Amino acid sequence: MNSIEKSLTVSLGSRSYPIDIGRNLAGKLGEFIQMNIAVGRKGVALVDENFKAAQPEFCRNVLHAIPHLGVPSGEGSKSVEQLSKTWDFLAQSKIDRSGFLLAIGGGVVGDLAGFAAASFLRGISFHQVPTTLLAMVDSSVGGKTAINISTGKNLVGAFYNPKGVIIDTEVLNTLPEREFKAGLAEVIKYGLIQNKYLLSLLKNNTKKIQSMSGRIIEEIIFESIKTKSKVVTKDEKENGIRAILNFGHTFGHAIEAEGKYKKILHGEAVAKGMIIASKISYLENLISS
Numbered sequence: 083m084n085s086i087e088k089s090l091t092v093s094l095g096s097r098s099y100p101i102d103i104g105r106n107l108a109g110k111l112g113e114f115i116q117m118n119i120a121v122g123r124k125g126v127a128l129v130d131e132n133f134k135a136a137q138p139e140f141c142r143n144v145l146h147a148i149p150h151l152g153v154p155s156g157e158g159s160k161s162v163e164q165l166s167k168t169w170d171f172l173a174q175s176k177i178d179r180s181g182f183l184l185a186i187g188g189g190v191v192g193d194l195a196g197f198a199a200a201s202f203l204r205g206i207s208f209h210q211v212p213t214t215l216l217a218m219v220d221s222s223v224g225g226k227t228a229i230n231i232s233t234g235k236n237l238v239g240a241f242y243n244p245k246g247v248i249i250d251t252e253v254l255n256t257l258p259e260r261e262f263k264a265g266l267a268e269v270i271k272y273g274l275i276q277n278k279y280l281l282s283l284l285k286n287n288t289k290k291i292q293s294m295s296g297r298i299i300e301e302i303i304f305e306s307i308k309t310k311s312k313v314v315t316k317d318e319k320e321n322g323i324r325a326i327l328n329f330g331h332t333f334g335h336a337i338e339a340e341g342k343y344k345k346i347l348h349g350e351a352v353a354k355g356m357i358i359a360s361k362i363s364y365l366e367n368l369i370s371s
Contacts, residue, residue: 086103087104099244104251107250126150127149127186128150128194129151137256153187153194157343165197169198181206193229196227196239196244212247213257219269219303225243225244227239235339254299274329276312280305280306310327330354330355
């Protein structure tokens with residue numbers, strides 16, 4: 083039985099969008115697809131290949147009625163080549179301006195799908211279905227979409243908001259432990275930059291969080307998104323306060339680049355980046371030990 087535990091809205095006027103967090107939401111996604119098909123809207127999906135292999139039942143329930151394109155896992159898929167394949171897939175599927183694109187996967191698929199949606203036919207609807215903790219709390223929210231080019235990461239993209247975000251925490255049960263812990267780095271970031279309640283949740287529920295048990299996971303995801311949403315609604319295009327969300331990222335991106343995006347996960351790099359930034363702040367007498 084599908085169950086939405088928590089919902090919130092990113093309030094951006096005409097670009098506002100809802101976020102639903104719950105469990106066993108494949109049925110809800112299936113209903114959404116059927117409802118759109120019934121009124122003549124065509125839909126397609128981009129799906130992370132590793133996720134499809136790990137969650138075949140979820141993918142069957144969601145994707146049986148629409149064409150989908152598998153996307154190889156990893157940063158290498160945020161490329162001009164994969165973007166071109168996605169455009170061709172949208173064209174071959176005869177998606178028009180009323181059509182929609184589902185992004186089912188981690189941050190790579192979300193970024194790729196978002197930029198494809200922003201640019202195809204000058205903009206079609208897309209919906210985020212994040213499947214990693216990092217994507218749930220970070221990249222699926224906020225409207226940043228991008229691909230990488232040879233000279234750097236995320237250098238070509240657009241601010242383009244999804245029409246909605248559906249977060250099914252049940253899919254985390256097949257997420258590798260290393261990736262789950264990498265996602266927690268972004269959760270900790272929100273606690274450190276703004277959300278004291280989230281920080282106390284993390285401190286007081288360490289074992290429950292590490293074992294992914296109970297409703298604590300929905301709670302930390304909700305609190306993380308609530309924090310990011312507050313910042314994004316004040317500064318959608320990163321002209322000011324939104325830069326606070328980059329805590330740990332300045333050094334983290336350099337660490338990722340040094341390893342050619344293969345040696346270390348994004349969340350691991352951000353964790354190291356937060357430690358480096360904090361040590362520098364301490365040495366500059368800006369924070370206490």
